[in-house]
Amino acid sequence: MTLKTWIKTITLYDLLVGMKTTMSHMLHYKPITLQYPHEKRTLPDNYRGMLALLRYEDGTEKCVGCDLCEAACPSRVIRVVSAEVPGEPTKRYSKEYYMDMTRCLFCGLCVDACPVDALGMTREFEWSVYDKRQLHLNKEQLLAIGDRSFPVREKQLELQHPNVAFFNVAFKHLPQKPG
Amino acid sequence: MATTTTETVRLTIDGIPISVPKGTLVIEAARRVGVMVPHFCYHPKLKPDANCRMCLVEVEKMPKLQTSCSTLATEGMAVRTATTVVHDAHKSVLEFILANHPLDCPVCDQGGKCDLQDFSHEYTATSRFIETKRIFQKEYFSPLIETQMNRCVQCLRCVRYCDEVMDVKALAPVGRGTMTEIKSFGAHPLDCEFCGGCVQICPVGAITSRLSMYEYRPWMLKRADTVCTFCGDGCQITVQTKDQELIEVNSAQGAGRNSGDLCARGFFGFHAASHPSRVTHPLIRRNGVLVEATWEEALEFVAEQTNRLKLAHGPHAFGGLITGRCTNEELYLFQKFMRLTIGTNNLDSSARYGHVNGVQAMRMVQGTHRWTVTFEDIVQADVLLLVGTNITEANPITGLKVKEAVKKHGATLLTIEAIQAAVGTISNISNLSEQHFCVAPSQFGAAVLGLLKAVVESNYVDSAISQRASDYVLAVSQAVQQLTWNDLALDTGISRESFVQMAAALTGGRRVVALAGQTLLRSQGSYGICLNLLDLLLLTGKLTAQGCGFAPLAEENNDQGAVEMGAVAALLPGALDLTDQDARTQIARVWKEDLPLAAGATLIEMIDRAQAGIIKGLFVIGENPVGSLPPQIGAKEALGKLDLLVCQELFLTETAELAHVVLPAASAMEKAGTFTNTEGHVQAVRPAIDPVGDSRPDWEILSAISVFMGAPLEYSEAKEILKEIRAVIPGYGSLGPSPIPPAVDRVAVDRYVNEGYRQDLTTRYTLPARAMRPEGTVQLGLVQSLFHSGKLSTHSKGLLQIEPSGFLQMNPVDAARFGLETGDRVRLSNGRGEFTTTAKVFDRVPEGLAWFPDHFAQAALRLFDCAVDPDTKVPYCRTASVSVMKTT
């Protein structure tokens, strides 16, 4: 054992090296705790918060009631009751749409599953409630969340895509057969 | 003719050797070794069409790829389905099929059970298609069937099914090339049999059921395999439910006696069980009105009153009626309840309306209460004789078997029906027949006698029978000699030559099946006519031969079971005579008590006795005598006089409205048990949903009443009753793939030809009274409609879409005579009353007749008279002579 190692051992040098960051914090004290709710963090770009149902530009609901989100959800949060849009024969929509947010694990699988991008994850996270029944949301509530979180809306799907000229329209609005 | 060859060929599929019967398609052989070749247009029910090209496989020594759905397996063939070439071919064909396919899956009802989806997943098909997709204008198709032609892959399965299997030909491909589109004939919404076959057979979402549109995804549904309750064919149905809600009914390919085919009632009629007007709570009459009560109150009331009446007036002051829609277990328990707990034989079931005619005739001549043939025998028959079956409407699936025999196996069809050959929106069996006699129901007897006369006079009598029973043959010959061809021709309009021709065809057949249906079994004198038909088979030597037999068709789904369970006055369980000493001891041993001996009253007799005040209490389970018998019989007044009328019902029928207590019964969708179909096949009924409201299965109710009465008949589940049934009728209800039909009992036949026939030979060998048809009148007949069954189906929203109300259907010639057109109001009247309805001109109604559907005939019933068969006590009230007048 050389003198150097002996001194290092006696002064607990390795320990000091290890504790360097901790020690320095002790010296220059700067708190990192955010004073929530007075202070708020900036959320990462792809933050997965509260779910919402979206609308098209003209205000119609995007959801076509396909039940795929219900099938995709690993924790059975979603329940869709689909039906024909009243007054618009053959057009499908979700007559009722429920999310039991107490069970949601914010995995985003439902958003991925949705073929019409009718679901979105907002950046809302302040959803603590006193009664957990309040987290059982219906379609109107989910649409309202979408309305306040996604002010910019997409155009109707059928007009977007040259090859999807026919999708979930009432038959009275059928586009003409191309000549 | 089906050549049931045992010849086999050996081939290899992907190296796996297999031997299959000659004539097997490669795709079927592949399926046997577990290789699934993707396909769209192939379907085991249909002839190969090979149009989708999806099933291409490589066959050694063949230059091009072959379609496995149209290539027959041959000896030494080496098929490869898993090579790159084959895979690429599948992928490319899929790419073509997807080229014009819309991206509709999210809104398509087929999503999740779609062949195209599955194959696209399998081949991870991507498309390079960047052109404009073809789009069809959406046209209104039908209120029950939804089409979305953009999704069609033009496999023509629907078209072929509708033609080959249904013989309806309602669909056709219209247009050419990519613009080929499936449409119904005519510029109007689809008008067809609504069998739902095209919905079931479409591999994609191009044809779907509008009734359940957008209500479900396949993975949400719970399935229950059960049996349809709408007719005696006993089709197996799979009821699909979502949270106690009835969503859809279908039938798996090859399942049950129907092998996956259904009729409109089975496919679209399932909503009857969930109709909002179901009785969901027990009702007791208090101060003249029916009010809700608890089960305890209701049962206590029934038990108390029953015990009181029994003490005061004895057991024979009671009667019981049950419908043939109940399960075997319920029918059995019902007769046990009546015979044991009450102690009377006054009990009857809906089999009394007609089915007993056929059964008693069979018992008389061949000593069985069941068919000696099966559906398979019908399909394999080479001559089929249909007498008054109205088969398309009354027994659609038996009708399909007949169609299959004729269309696929080239059988000769002979028909004696009250129907005119005509092309219509629903299939017409007489279009397929080699020889068709269109006679009025009242003259079926004459037509059968004509056939018998032709057989005797042309020496077609089987030599074996003339040797064995010369007296019988002589008696029959003499009896038919009394009839003159002239009279026969006047009655039926059929010449001697035609009779001889049909008799020759009948005698020439090797496997001959004679079917008698509802129209015959419910028309006057039908017991005698059934006996004559059996004589006909006996004389031509067709009764005892292999694959031959007589087949009376049951109308209600368990009429056959009702007879076999002894739920008719004169028969014990096992369809044995009430006086049969062996049977009585056997039953007494199981029941541990003797059963009453006094002959019981039948349906009409019970009503008469109630009228006379002899019967004081009546248990009615699902029957509706007030609603189904003409008012002349006075059922309403008679039941009004009762001290106790207990109804176990689904709906508040005309009879239930008179009841003192109405107990809510569970429908067949809500209970377990067994049904016996018309050919004697016992099939399991399974609950698809929980009983609606407070309703309970009928057997539970009966059991509970007996407990409250202090004479408990206790069972914990329906299976226990079945166990007891097996103890009484050994071997009953062996559920299996195919029933073993009982054989003709030779002893019984001998008894018949030596002795039995004498009893009524002369009466049944006289011509029925010639129908007098004064000017300005028609013979009004109550008929079965394809779209309804009894009154039950009028609670089904799907069927009401097709046929919401009754029309008077009339031949164009008659209609012209009365100056009527479709839609005109018409007044029918006779001495008994009058009735106004709407007329409809209908090609298939024979001249001089007019039809009105039984299911809506409530107000028309007053026009009818009722005659009761002296032997079988069947009430005949299906025809009436009425004068017709156009009104506004």
Add this chain to the structure above:
Amino acid sequence: MLGSGGVTVMEEGTDMVWAALRLMEFFYHESCGKCSPCREGSSWLVQTMRRIVAKRGQMEDLETLVHLCKNIEGRTVCAFGDASVAPIMSTLKHWRPEYVALIQAAEAANLIKLEPAAARH
């Protein structure tokens, strides 16, 4: 020369791509629509050809054309499918430069460039 057993004589200098399109239009019109490859294939080919002739083609189209033709050939119910691809197959073989010229003209004019990524789903 161009399939279906018929001989078509054309003037020297005829636009072969146009000629192939004309023949293809004929086959498209005549296709009965029974089997999928011919039914869907002929409409696809015609649409692509029309695009090329209208100077809206792209280089990938040529490969697609060849593929489609090969996929139709030998996989149809009747010989019509085999015949219907012959005009495109033979013109592509012998007059490929004419096709290329048309497409290059299209690309140069940049009339429309279908975004392949967006168009393929």
